[in-house]
Amino acid sequence: MQKYSAFELFKNSVSHHENWPRMWENPVPKKKYDIIIIGGGGHGLATAYYLAKEHGITNIAVLEKGHLGSGNICRNTTIVRSNYLWDESAHLYEHAMKLWEGLSQDLNYNVMFSQRGVYHLCHTLQDIRDNERLTYANRLNGVDNEMVDAEQLQREIPLLDCSDKTRFPILGASVQRRAGNARHDAVAWGYARGAAMRGVDLIQNCEVTDMVIENNTIVGVKTKQHGVIKADRVGCVTAGHSGVMAKMAGFELPVESHPLQALVSEPIKPVLDTVVMSNHVHGYMSQSNKGDLVIGAGIDSYLGYGQRGSYSIIEHTVQAIVEMFPEVSRVRMNRQWGGIVDTTPDACPIISATPVKGLFFNCGWGTGGFKATPGSGHVFAATLAQGKAHELAEPFSIERFHNGALIDEHGAAAVAH
Amino acid sequence: MLCIFCPHCGEYREEEEFSARGQAHIKRPEDPEACSDEEWGNYMFFRKNPKGLHHELWVHSAGCGKFFNMTRDTVSYEIKETYKIGEQPSVVAAEK
Numbered sequence: 361m362q363k364y365s366a367f368e369l370f371k372n373s374v375s376h377h378e379n380w381p382r383m384w385e386n387p388v389p390k391k392k393y394d395i396i397i398i399g400g401g402g403h404g405l406a407t408a409y410y411l412a413k414e415h416g417i418t419n420i421a422v423l424e425k426g427h428l429g430s431g432n433i434c435r436n437t438t439i440v441r442s443n444y445l446w447d448e449s450a451h452l453y454e455h456a457m458k459l460w461e462g463l464s465q466d467l468n469y470n471v472m473f474s475q476r477g478v479y480h481l482c483h484t485l486q487d488i489r490d491n492e493r494l495t496y497a498n499r500l501n502g503v504d505n506e507m508v509d510a511e512q513l514q515r516e517i518p519l520l521d522c523s524d525k526t527r528f529p530i531l532g533a534s535v536q537r538r539a540g541n542a543r544h545d546a547v548a549w550g551y552a553r554g555a556a557m558r559g560v561d562l563i564q565n566c567e568v569t570d571m572v573i574e575n576n577t578i579v580g581v582k583t584k585q586h587g588v589i590k591a592d593r594v595g596c597v598t599a600g601h602s603g604v605m606a607k608m609a610g611f612e613l614p615v616e617s618h619p620l621q622a623l624v625s626e627p628i629k630p631v632l633d634t635v636v637m638s639n640h641v642h643g644y645m646s647q648s649n650k651g652d653l654v655i656g657a658g659i660d661s662y663l664g665y666g667q668r669g670s671y672s673i674i675e676h677t678v679q680a681i682v683e684m685f686p687e688v689s690r691v692r693m694n695r696q697w698g699g700i701v702d703t704t705p706d707a708c709p710i711i712s713a714t715p716v717k718g719l720f721f722n723c724g725w726g727t728g729g730f731k732a733t734p735g736s737g738h739v740f741a742a743t744l745a746q747g748k749a750h751e752l753a754e755p756f757s758i759e760r761f762h763n764g765a766l767i768d769e770h771g772a773a774a775v776a777h
Numbered sequence: 778m779l780c781i782f783c784p785h786c787g788e789y790r791e792e793e794e795f796s797a798r799g800q801a802h803i804k805r806p807e808d809p810e811a812c813s814d815e816e817w818g819n820y821m822f823f824r825k826n827p828k829g830l831h832h833e834l835w836v837h838s839a840g841c842g843k844f845f846n847m848t849r850d851t852v853s854y855e856i857k858e859t860y861k862i863g864e865q866p867s868v869v870a871a872e873k
């Protein structure tokens with residue numbers, strides 16, 4: 361397949377960009393694969409990519425019930441950071457961060473990764489203490505993070521209201537300067553193209569309706585459109601639908617699926633060159649390269665598979681944004697949408713073998729899995745290739761909900777992202 | 778916006794007055810000391826997550842402050858019924 365370069369760009373401009381080749385085909389599925397990956401979201405596509413690239417396994421299919429990237433990967437607000445509190449998660453997210461830093465080159469696809477910094481605002485003394493603790497814990501793990509006081513914060517982010525006139529005055533913030541965001545669609549497409557280039561079959565419009573299990577071992581999956589497709593190993597990466605998939609395989613997962621919403625404004629001139637989040641007033645905002653303000657907050661508290669949420673949540677979100685950025689109060693909102701996120705009791709993912717031999721799950725990323733996409737795919741590929749957990753994935757086994765070794769990230773997982 | 782009937786107040790009120798508190802009808806093990814790690818873990822952390830009918834616990838937090846149960850469809854979000862704690866649902870999913 362074609363390598364992208366400045367020269368190719370020039371060459372194609374001569375024909376008005378009408379002759380670029382397709383990035384992937386729509387193959388008819390084979391009868392059997394070495395590995396099947398269920399779910400063509402970011403994590404599923406990244407898994408396929410690293411399996412092919414790093415483990416030389418190319419007899420793989422990714423089965424996606426809709427089109428590639430129709431789930432959360434293209435619905436999220438693209439915050440990427442690695443400043444998690446506990447060692448296990450800091451290592452996992454930092455692993456992802458290192459991959460982000462070279463991702464566009466690695467994929468030969470511009471994912472527009474922009475290390476514009478992510479601020480966590482502090483509105484109370486307790487917030488300051490928690491963020492100081494987080495900062496020190498991060499540094500011990502080799503993850504950058506620092507504190508800034510309100511005065512410096514005001515200089516760095518003029519749009520933010522750091523005065524003492526607000527209802528919840530801002531006392532300071534922690535900031536991870538290597539954090540930022542990336543273009544979510546490009547991440548999905550880049551991984552899909554990279555996987556397809558190496559021989560992975562990307563099967564769209566192929567919904568898995570059941571698991572074929574013999575002697576407690578997975579032998580394939582049943583699909584709505586193509587009947588049974590066999591495989592030696594199956595990796596399930598279906599985000600909000602993971603609970604439904606586990607039920608097909610005959611076991612339960614400690615995940616609950618909630619709606620999570622986001623909204624964007626009409627495009628405006630550049631006003632914000634970083635990402636600001638506040639746990640206390642509960643909202644976060646950044647500005648996309650196109651100029652829209654990208655806004656989000658917390659999940660709807662009830663279970664929901666409807667890919668939409670409640671208006672009351674949007675109202676609270678917007679209240680929080682106006683509290684932090686009063687100047688944007690009259691900007692009009694353009695679009696609002698929801699995704700289904702699979703939350704776990706300790707706000708950490710599940711990357712794990714299951715009671716069924718040969719069947720592995722990578723799920724439970726909840727509200728914050730976009731940032732982990734490269735790392736998640738990377739460690740899950742190793743897990744699938746070796747048939748046992750990658751070192752970084754080991755602490756994230758389902759077993760922790762029975763032996764009590766939870767990794768409580770509710771603090772650093774924050775408003776969510 | 779959901780419009781929820783509080784069985785204690787006997788009135789429909791807006792969703793904002795209520796908070797969802799997860800799965801309903803969870804029974805604490807009779808003898809926690811006798812539980813295996815697996816039984817205790819299941820009780821603590823494993824919740825039903827159905828795509829379809831669900832029985833869940835709600836509280837009328839900005840109203841009477843009382844807890845009650847709700848049967849709701851998690852796809853259409855349609856509320857089938859609300860009923861008091863201790864009562865059983867009349868709308869239940871067919872076991873598959």
Ligand SMILES: Cc1cc2nc3c(=O)[nH]c(=O)nc-3n(C[C@H](O)[C@H](O)[C@H](O)COP(=O)(O)OP(=O)(O)OC[C@H]3O[C@@H](n4cnc5c(N)ncnc54)[C@H](O)[C@@H]3O)c2cc1C
Nearest residue numbers: 399401402403425431432433436437439568699729730731
């Ligand atoms: C509004 C919103 C904002 C967010 N903001 C952030 C953020 O700022 N930062 C961050 O780090 N994270 C964020 N997240 C979370 C992040 O999007 C997810 O954790 C992550 O995308 C999940 O992994 P994925 O990309 O593989 O999921 P998905 O893209 O949802 O992939 C799962 C795929 O599985 C497919 N599937 C499901 N069932 C089946 C079946 N039976 N057969 C075949 N295929 C099936 C689905 O169609 C879907 O394409 C946000 C999420 C939402 C909804």
Ligand SMILES: [Zn+2]
Nearest residue numbers: 783786837841
């Ligand atoms: Zn009431």
